[in-house]
Amino acid sequence: MWCHRLSHLQSRLQNLLRRGVTCWAFQQLNFKSLFPLAIHWHHTASESLNCAWQQHEDHFELQYANTVMRFDYVWLRDHCRSASCYNSKTHQRSLDTASVDLCIKPKTIRLDETTLFFTWPDGHVTKYDLDWLVRNSYEGQKQKVIQPRILWNAEIYQRAQVPSVDFQSFLETNEGLKNFLQNFLLYGIAFVENVPPTQEHTEKLAERVSLIRETIYGRMWYFTSDFSRGDTAYTKLALDRHTDTTYFQEPCGIQVFHCLKHEGTGGRTLLVDGFYAAEQVLQKAPEEFELLTKVPLKHEYIENVGECHNHMIGVGPVLNIYPWNKELYLIRYNNYDRAVINTVPYDVVHRWYTAHRTLTVELRRPENEFWVKLKPGRVLFIDNWRVLHGRESFTGYRQLCGCYLTRDDVLNTARLLGLQA
Ligand SMILES: C[N+](C)(C)CCCC[C@H](N)C(=O)O
Ligand SMILES: O=C(O)CCC(=O)C(=O)O
Ligand SMILES: [Fe+2]
Numbered sequence: 001m002w003c004h005r006l007s008h009l010q011s012r013l014q015n016l017l018r019r020g021v022t023c024w025a026f027q028q029l030n031f032k033s034l035f036p037l038a039i040h041w042h043h044t045a046s047e048s049l050n051c052a053w054q055q056h057e058d059h060f061e062l063q064y065a066n067t068v069m070r071f072d073y074v075w076l077r078d079h080c081r082s083a084s085c086y087n088s089k090t091h092q093r094s095l096d097t098a099s100v101d102l103c104i105k106p107k108t109i110r111l112d113e114t115t116l117f118f119t120w121p122d123g124h125v126t127k128y129d130l131d132w133l134v135r136n137s138y139e140g141q142k143q144k145v146i147q148p149r150i151l152w153n154a155e156i157y158q159r160a161q162v163p164s165v166d167f168q169s170f171l172e173t174n175e176g177l178k179n180f181l182q183n184f185l186l187y188g189i190a191f192v193e194n195v196p197p198t199q200e201h202t203e204k205l206a207e208r209v210s211l212i213r214e215t216i217y218g219r220m221w222y223f224t225s226d227f228s229r230g231d232t233a234y235t236k237l238a239l240d241r242h243t244d245t246t247y248f249q250e251p252c253g254i255q256v257f258h259c260l261k262h263e264g265t266g267g268r269t270l271l272v273d274g275f276y277a278a279e280q281v282l283q284k285a286p287e288e289f290e291l292l293t294k295v296p297l298k299h300e301y302i303e304n305v306g307e308c309h310n311h312m313i314g315v316g317p318v319l320n321i322y323p324w325n326k327e328l329y330l331i332r333y334n335n336y337d338r339a340v341i342n343t344v345p346y347d348v349v350h351r352w353y354t355a356h357r358t359l360t361v362e363l364r365r366p367e368n369e370f371w372v373k374l375k376p377g378r379v380l381f382i383d384n385w386r387v388l389h390g391r392e393s394f395t396g397y398r399q400l401c402g403c404y405l406t407r408d409d410v411l412n413t414a415r416l417l418g419l420q421a
Contacts, residue, residue, distance in 0.1 A: 253407020264396015
């Protein structure tokens with residue numbers, strides 16, 4: 001049964017149509033007039049609202065704000081925001097979802113102004129504002145991205161002239177921090193200038209944005225090419241583009257780099273937007289993109305150097321997307337640390353290598369490479385879930401300090417400043 005919040009009289013509807021109510025209401029009427037008994041029109045005071053609803057056997061259908069939405073009845077009962085079901089002080093559910101009958105159906109449904117009222121068999125009433133339903137429906141979410149981003153190659157990034165934020169304004173003003181975070185969220189990289197070149201100041205900077213994620217490398221790390229750890233990062237060799245800590249079940253969210261000293265040549269940092277490359281794969285070979293989101297892989301860190309003994313394993317696909325809107329949120333790409341592939345049969349393995357090659361070709365296009373020379377005073381933040389980094393080989397003495405940050409806490413800071421993240 002379709003229930004429109006227009007008039008229950010045809011003449012009244014025509015009256016409304018003259019005043020500009022959209023066509024589908026008219027079409028619905030034509031269709032429904034074939035079954036006059038099935039029509040149940042609801043009259044409400046405000047006529048300008050373009051809304052209709054229908055109570056189906058197993059779900060509730062709502063048309064509002066140009067969106068067709070379908071809601072499960074258990075869902076509608078479960079999300080009740082009444083005082084007995086939801087604590088609005090703590091923003092927590094008090095209702096025990098397991099106490100809801102899985103076959104529950106509302107006894108009555110009524111629309112008053114912009115509020116829908118569901119009365120359940122036990123008499124409990126749940127109210128939903130139409131806008132709340134649009135914001136919180138699957139159909140509404142499906143059309144939205146969780147995080148807006150600007151995908152870039154070297155030219156796009158350089159043309160954008162993204163400003164660096166000054167150390168002082170970053171530390172002392174919300175405006176400075178917000179500008180920094182906005183750029184970081186959009187591009188996946190951001191710089192802070194005029195930072196005193198010490199580990200302590202770098203730490204202060206990091207703590208302003210997030211919590212430092214302590215790992216097997218320590219809290220703040222400080223490294224040179226002394227091979228003090230069992231990893232190529234601790235040498236003078238070039239490092240091809242990669243993301244870090246792919247061998248953690250949850251790779252570190254953000255990486256902070258501050259070059260404190262370099263007396264020598266080479267050692268430039270390479271940055272590549274992994275999401276830009278993935279987007280090219282999606283355009284050119286969608287089935288390969290999909291395979292990269294589906295095949296689980298292991299990455300591994302095995303270390304036995306001096307006192308350091310570690311064996312870390314992380315599992316996950318190269319590309320991670322949200323299933324409801326297909327938005328990419330994490331790329332795990334490190335050919336050095338990728339472990340033996342033993343999680344997929346041979347024919348899938350071959351298709352996976354093909355897809356991995358397509359992605360690698362995109363990642364290696366010279367036009368996608370953004371090179372920077374890190375200097376004392378200029379701190380680089382990298383979104384390690386999106387932007388790959390690498391480095392050129394170097395000579396001489398080079399000291400890099402930095403840390404990893406927890407992603408949840410960076411996003412928390414961003415949201416508190418009013419940014420979408
Ligand atoms: C940054 N820091 C020097 C501490 C660690 C380097 C980790 C290197 C490792 N192969 C990876 O990609 O995760
Ligand atoms: O030395 C560098 O510039 C970066 C090395 C690296 O990839 C890392 O430390 O994660
Ligand atoms: Fe790295």
